[in-house]
Amino acid sequence: MVVHGDTVRQENGTGATSSSRLRRKPKSFLKLILFGFALVGLPLIIALINSAFSIDRLADQSRRAVYQAAQIAHGSRVLADEIAAMERAVRQTHILGDTSLLENYFRAHKKFESTATSLFELSLHTEQKQLLEQMQLLEESIFGNVSAMKQSPEALRDLVGKFVPLRDSARTFSAVGYALIEREVGEMQDMAGDARFTVGWQLLALIPFAILLAFIFSLRIAHPIRQIDEAIRTMGEGALFKAIRVDGPQDLRYLGERLDWLRRRLLKLEEQKTRFLQHVSHELKTPLTAMREGADLLAEGVAGELTEEQQRIATILYNNSIQLQRRIEDLLSYSALQTEKAALVKRPANLAKILDAVLQDQNLIIMSKGLKIDVSCPELMVDCDKQKIKVIVDNLLSNAVKFSPAGGCIKIWASEVDEMVRFDILDAGAGVDEVDREKVFEPFYQGRQVLDSHIKGTGLGLSIAREYALAHGGTIELVQQATNGAHFRLTLPIRDMEGTL
Incomplete structure (x- = not known):
């Protein structure tokens, strides 16, 4: 955050003359109101x-x-x-x-x-x-x-x-x-x-006639205010690539220019954050691979026979290194999404087979918690990037497994509705707190639900899943549930409409 001084002066260098000119000869909003x-x-x-x-x-x-x-x-x-x-x-x-x-x-x-x-x-x-x-x-x-x-x-x-x-x-x-x-x-x-x-x-x-004039001037006065409100709302939603332009009196136009300057600064900060995540993730990935392989060799007894306590410690190191690697991969995936590097390679894929593969990957933790999986997924063919859809399903299932108590039941079902595939997953946990419902898809957001697990997530799983779903032309939503449990619904188009145009 030390970039304020020089960067601001550099960005304002081209606009310094116009800014001073606007301050010297303001056509103020107050004058517009009085004239109206x-x-x-x-x-x-x-x-x-x-x-x-x-x-x-x-x-x-x-x-x-x-x-x-x-x-x-x-x-x-x-x-x-x-x-x-x-x-x-x-x-x-x-x-x-x-x-x-x-x-x-x-x-x-x-x-x-x-x-x-x-x-x-x-x-x-x-x-x-x-x-x-x-x-x-x-x-x-x-x-x-x-x-x-x-x-x-x-x-x-x-x-x-x-x-x-x-x-x-x-x-x-x-x-x-x-x-x-x-x-x-x-x-x-x-x-x-x-x-x-x-x-x-x-x-x-x-x-x-006076009422008509008042209406016209009300529109004239309200138009730049609406533009400013829309610009602030757009920046608040994270859409920083759209330039901000405010019409009207010069003081409001100057305010629009300052908002656009703020947008560019936020965009640069966002790019710096993304680059930082990319660099840190890549830098961590190499030593982490060596740690994981070393822990694996120790656990297998390559360096010598281990006692039971040593074996347990080596296993813990190996499992945690795998968890840490997954978190780093989440960061890399999120960075790729932010920089629009995640191109989709769409092919017809069987949703049921994708779900079976994800269930196989998470079979050990499901068995360790004694969870029951109730699956109802017909053979549905979807035009999609198979790897990205697998990441979405994996993240949704990981959340369901993580928040379900031992011995609980996770329900998964899929159906076809109006040329769309609807994939639902309902866990057996306490559900999502009302305060967290609006923020559950935000990156790095951790809900208020306290877990017994000693490994805490990055808060990127649902964010990445939503970005992949939107890239496919679909959506992910948190369905309001009358009973306990969090109910997430993935909706995807069956056919690739862009490829058929």
Whole structure:
């Protein structure tokens, strides 16, 4: 593990410039999120602003309409009151013969003129203007006559009748004003309805659009996160040959580059581990062969007759050297699998004969433990690498023998199901602990089950068996068992599909 410093610098040498460039000009994930929120909220903000302007225009028009209606209503009442005051002053002057009473008429006349002038300054409709001009003409005619006859009260009697059309014009002006106010109110209601319809239409159109934008940006934001999650999961599963690439903002792309750098480092470490296993295994194999042969010669008495105790020690040395040799061979097989050197040579083979050969190889230990083997395996021909399948069956049977108690029964049966061979083996042991079920096929993993044997395995048997099964296009699985015992199932295709293509 001392390779960190130089190796990291060497691997990062080509990417140092790009890394510094990414750090200098980051397009961050946070900016992407903020931009997405801004873009999603923009249509709704535009709709709110448009609605606010529509409401403001409607309120302004309503305010002007209400003000003008109030002014016209007030002016109409003032005109009517002043016409009544002028008529009353003329009548009183005629009846009482007192010309000083005409002062009330002239005051009312001035107020009438100022009120009419104020009304002309408003935005009156054409009909209102015509009525107001007509009232002014009638009032000016009466005013001229009153001014000419103010010294002879008796002559004012004929002028009293001229106030009738003036009063009628004032009432008509007031009625027209109220009618126009009602029409203005109706128009404002129509405008309010139009504004409400426009706002509703905008909301119906913009809310789905905003939801669509939110969905698009959610996908855009979630895509690099999913890529990172998939990359981490892939590395966790040990698939280190697939390059890691993350799309999206530059900070996430930089994170993807660092993950890919980590993948390459793990791949190099895996290769170093495999080479180490290969070298150590080969280095151990040569002296171990000499030890095994020497122990064999001692046990056979070639170097001289041995006592019973010496014979027992030599036998123990010989048996343990054989066990150690098998462990080293497991390591070599696993190393070959990891470096893809285990090529398959497929030929038609009889599964029953392979099983018989494995049972013969393990007959001594089976007999020593007093195990009963219940076999039901028909003559099934399989396109396979006979040696590799024998290793699989040997590993499965070795596990069953190892974990079965003395005098137990191991059940083995095979069948053909949908162009596949199914090979099952069930031991008589305590079964696989729930904690170990997910890890039982991992290399070098030792379960929690404690064995009485003084020789401990490497934890590679099931790993090698699974790799060989996968290479044949099959599988090995641990079947859930209701009773005691571990139930392993090997499934293999009967025909070599790759060879028939």
